[in-house]
Amino acid sequence: MEGLAPDALRIAVLGAGSWGTTFAKVLADAGAQTTLWARRREVAQEITETHRNSDYLPGINLPPNLRAHDRLERVLAGAQQVYLSVPSQSLRSNLHSIRDIVPPDVPVVSLMKGVERGTGLRMSEVIANELGIDVERIAVVSGPNLALEIAKKQPTAAVVASASHATAVAVAQAATNEYFRSFVNTDVIGTEFGGVLKNLIAVAVGIADGVGYGENTKASIITRGLVELTHFAVAYGAQAETMSGLAGLGDLIATCESKLSRNNTAGRLLGQGYAFTEVIAQMNQTAEGLSSVGPILELAEQRGVHMPIVAQVAQVLEGTLDPRELAPHLATDSDEPQGE
Ligand SMILES: NC(=O)c1ccc[n+]([C@@H]2O[C@H](COP(=O)([O-])OP(=O)(O)OC[C@H]3O[C@@H](n4cnc5c(N)ncnc54)[C@H](O)[C@@H]3O)[C@@H](O)[C@H]2O)c1
Ligand SMILES: O=P(O)(O)OC[C@H](O)CO
Structure with a gap:
């Protein structure tokens, strides 16, 4: 993509609602080549072609290094980090769809704030369960993060937690830019x-x-x-x-x-x-x-x-x-x- 460093991190974000889109913008504004998965083709097209997601972030211009697609294979191919931002109750079924196409060894990051009905599991537990991956590859992001304020580049902090300090640091580095600061801890x-x-x-x-x-x-x-x-x-x-x-x-x-x-x-x-x-x-x-x-x-x-x-x-x-x-x-x- 034009203007991007040749070694720019390639990141996939699944879920083009208000938080998925905003977080994808944070990552893109930090320099990553970011691809969003939108369930609806028209939303993906609007994001890629007009740099807007008018349903969820009215009035916000998205950066050119943020693109979207409605095909999971296209979004996940070559991703070096994967972020998940779908409603919590739909996470498990979405993980079923990506189980075989998540690139090996990359961090998988939950942006969600819910627990699963029926099991009471936290989102990182559902991810470990469904993808069968080591917890050291999983991170979660949380904090005072109202999407629209961040999309307007208002200064904000968040925390990235992972059982692996190195994973938390890698995610926090990707998710830090001039208006968004990620701290780290290991208390998932x-x-x-x-x-x-x-x-x-x-x-x-x-x-x-x-x-x-x-x-x-x-x-x-x-x-x-x-x-x-x-x-x-x-x-x-x-x-x-x-x-x-x-x-x-x-x-x-x-x-x-x-x-x-x-x-x-x-x-x-x-x-x-x-x-x-x-x-x-x-x-x-x-x-x-x-x-x-x-x-x-x-x-x-x-x-x-x-x-x-x-x-x-x-x-x-x-x-x-x-x-x-x-x-x-x-x-x-x-x-x-x-x-x-
Ligand atoms: N919006 C925020 O300010 C904010 C901030 C931090 C964390 N979060 C968390 O992020 C998560 C996502 O919230 P949001 O604010 O983006 O919600 P949203 O309602 O704005 O968007 C939800 C997105 O998920 C899609 N979706 C709905 N059902 C789906 C399904 N079955 N499978 C796949 N996709 C589906 C919708 O089309 C939409 O793109 C939640 O857990 C929320 O708590 C939100
Ligand atoms: O709009 P809410 O209530 O889902 O809150 C959004 C974020 O979680 C605030 O940090």
């Missing part, structure tokens, strides 16, 4: 669960917002939510410090505060009185939190972790709790004061 569990759990707290904050509660209520939910997500993640082997980093607190703040967040938006609609089915009908993008609530509560129960906020989000989704009742029962279902 904490980094992934941070991204999943903050979505649930963002739904709760959205509900409070939709009901009409103010900043005290939302700050209370965010703060107690951080305690809840830390207890959960640590019970599953995460390091507590990860939860006060970019993938925990950082993402919690961004998602709970932003009207761009789909999880926050879904919560707000619930708080305004829309039923779950009506919210789903109104959302035209992925709100992962809605699918993660059930599996996360099952996992919490298995390790004896108390998650009052997430449990109440589940009740609002089921229609068994009035949204106005969510915040008053923030901390516990007991009337006894408890330690913070």
Whole structure:
């Protein structure tokens, strides 16, 4: 491609929604020759020919070294790194399709923030399972990363985690440019669960917002939510410090505060009185939190972790709790004061 260094990294990104496209732009802006897989041919054509993805990133110009295709074989051929950004519940079936065509030995990176319904597995676990590859080849990216802001080149940080420090570094190098900075760690569990759990707290904050509660209520939910997500993640082997980093607190703040967040938006609609089915009908993008609530509560129960906020989000989704009742029962279902 014109203007690219001859040794430019060749990268494949699967999933041309808002995050897949934005992350592909980050990688391309960092100098990689990047190819996106779009399910729909017309989306692939629009990206390659007009450098736009108007459905997901209206008004954003994409760089010329970012192209797209609807054929997986074309996208994956010769890729030196592979990134996955499809809705979490569709990951396994997508991996089936690429199992035999992912280039050997290259890093495979999850950009997703969900857990699989039915198994409760994190995305990196589904990848290891389905592709049968060494965990040292797998990395995950998380952090306060609202796609549209990054697509507009607003300065942002993220964290890349892998069981292999070398893999994390290779991915972070590829995903660092003048507006996007990738840090590294080896706490894959904490980094992934941070991204999943903050979505649930963002739904709760959205509900409070939709009901009409103010900043005290939302700050209370965010703060107690951080305690809840830390207890959960640590019970599953995460390091507590990860939860006060970019993938925990950082993402919690961004998602709970932003009207761009789909999880926050879904919560707000619930708080305004829309039923779950009506919210789903109104959302035209992925709100992962809605699918993660059930599996996360099952996992919490298995390790004896108390998650009052997430449990109440589940009740609002089921229609068994009035949204106005969510915040008053923030901390516990007991009337006894408890330690913070
Ligand atoms: N958008 C963000 O700001 C953001 C930031 C960080 C992480 N994420 C995570 O990235 C992942 C993808 O989210 P997104 O924001 O790009 O969602 P999106 O709704 O914007 O796009 C989803 C994409 O997946 C495609 N898709 C839908 N069903 C599919 C299927 N069965 N098989 C293959 N492709 C399918 C859609 O056509 C679309 O291209 C989610 O896990 C999300 O939590 C999103
Ligand atoms: O729009 P949301 O709620 O999926 O959040 C997007 C990102 O995860 C924010 O970091």
